[in-house]
Amino acid sequence: MKLIQNYIQYPEMFDEMFDKKGITRDIYKNFEKFLSKTSVKNLNSMKDFAQQFFMNQGVTFTVYDDDQGVEKIFPFDIIPRIISYSDWKIIESGIKQRITALNLFIRDIYHEQFILNDNIIPAELIISNPNYLREMRNIKVPNDIYTHISGIDLIRNEEGKFFVLEDNLRTPSGVSYMLENREITRRLFPEMIPREKVQPISDYPNLLYNKLKSLSNKKNPVVVMLTPGLYNSAYYEHTALARLMGVELVEGSDLLVDNHYVFMKTAGGLKTVDIIYRRIDDDFLDPLNFKAESVLGIAGIMDSYRQGNVILVNSPGAGIADDKAIYTYVPDMISYYLNEKPILDNIKTYKLTNKDEKDYVLKNIDKLVLKRTDGSGGYGMLMGKSATKEEINKYKLKIEKEPEMYIAQPTLNLSTSPCLIENSLHPRCVDLRPFALFGSDGIEVCPGGLSRVALKKGSLIVNSSQGGGSKDTWIVKN
């Protein structure tokens, strides 16, 4: 019980487990019972067990710029993050709505461009955007689906309302950690998971395979997973997904294009490939069409794609819709394409191309977070509150040079969740990345997702590349 009594919440943040008065929320009541009966020693041994589990399974990721070595365990906190089924239903429908609109937007941008002609989104924002691929103009993609696999980052404000922080529509990663986190928590809390009716997620690889398969007209299409290789930070995830789906994991050099068809080199000769779940960026996909120096991709694959001989997942050019500058227009897209109100709102975002908004941002930089519109993984960010004067001045110069490349958002208050740190419970900021799959039979969102945690005290940065960790996410139906 001491564990809970000594828990001190962050001020002005929504805590997932306790309300402002420190009373345990209903969905955490049973977990509280468990905590009150267990000892710190026991929790620590559970933590060790989890760590050993990840080591044994080889669940590691690579951090760039790290002198100490390349492979690390993804820090994992054993206390699950719990979300009620009713809250989940809102998230689920919000994500479905959002992805439907984003997909329609991408289709429109690469075809008729109604949304630009109707002046809903300024055309220069698209034309000048590095994620806009002219090569995709007027290409008919199978089933008109561009965003097959997406990860939508959500946060909760001080009232507990969910907001969308970011859409990840290119090659969102983290799903294998979501699966492994559940593998370990079901071992750590064997009684609680069935009792609380935690929604299962282990079917994700089957669902993913079936969604991929649904894109082809063939009865038994050949699906492969394309990885940049062993040194990619998400390599573990690539191998895990390929293994769980029973598909081949290939690198660019394992594939070739002949007469506009893609083939895989196998011990038994060349084998036609129908669907490629690629985990490499657009730029590196095809040296003949994009970066000529890329050795990760396959020469001529875009021509094969154009002819409809191979299906690429996600579609090249989908990144245009998860750009941070485009993000501000998603609510407009939802109303434009679907004539609906957004179920999940955006965070207030300032566009630096707008003079008034830019002036406001430069004056109030200490209260804001600035981001590059094409950045990801927490790189290229400036946290106004904690940055030095020198850093701010440098950043201001960058903004003056290319204002269209930056956006600003108020310093966010993420929600917090209790974490076991040095023998006691401490609040740490969390976000939530649910994963959605879009196939010819519609969109499905895997119940839960990856809850990422900022493990440093007071930190808001949850990215794994910046020292973040993760927790299991329980959607409880009880």
Add this chain to the structure above:
Amino acid sequence: MDRYMERSYGLLNLIKTNYNSTLDTGDYQSWNGILKSYMGIDKSISNENYQDSISVIEYMIFNNSNPNTLINMITKARENARSVQEHISREIWVAINKYFLKITDKKFYKYYKKNDPIDFINELTQFHHIYYSVADISQERGNAFCFMNLGKYFERILQSIDFLNVKIDILESNENNLNESYFWKNLLISIGGYQLYIKTYKSIFNVENIIEMITINQFFPRSIKFSVDKLYSHITRLNEFNKPESNSLKFLTGKMKNELTYSSISSIKQDGLKNFVYKIQFDLNKISNEINNIYFYQNN
């Protein structure tokens, strides 16, 4: 010896898989089916919660009075090994003896009480993996090795038949069940065939593919076809070593092997799965009797 080792390995895998599936579904009643088919306990015990899972596992591993528990099977395997020490390699004997000493150690029982069952079962399965590899690298390829393998593959076929017999009815009626893929996944994991299944048939679970894999897939080391092929090659070698008067054993096994080679899922369906399984059992009985006649029956 090998039959006991193979059977206990199957039991451990089944326990692990079922425990795993109860963590997702909370279906503690599922233990009853296993208690019935593996422990011969017919009366229905009400398994309702996690603690019941722990007690059931404890029973299946440590109970002394039921001959089908792990501890008793390992004890018997060790007795067998002791009585044929001059035929088996020293390393095999040590591997089994160590396993026996570990599982009968009181400290190990206490360790079970404290630890995660999956970790515990993984530790036990390691003894089997050591046993299999030690047998592979240290046992001379003579009569003893062939007899060991006959025991192993007989047991495997019987386990596959059990699997087909017990589950087919449920499978057919549950084909469109919501938890279908869970169910299949766990079933396949319990016989070590999940990885091969998704590679071969991808993530689409259907009764036909699963039956095909368990009966006639030549690459699946637990399929009936694979095991019969192995029986045939060991019986052929025994024939070469011992030159028995009658060729009937090799003839019976060769016939069974060829029947399986020229079976397909459609021919199995045409004959009916029950008939197919019955025929396998019938042929296996004949082979077993013939082994006894030729190698163990003392003609005075």
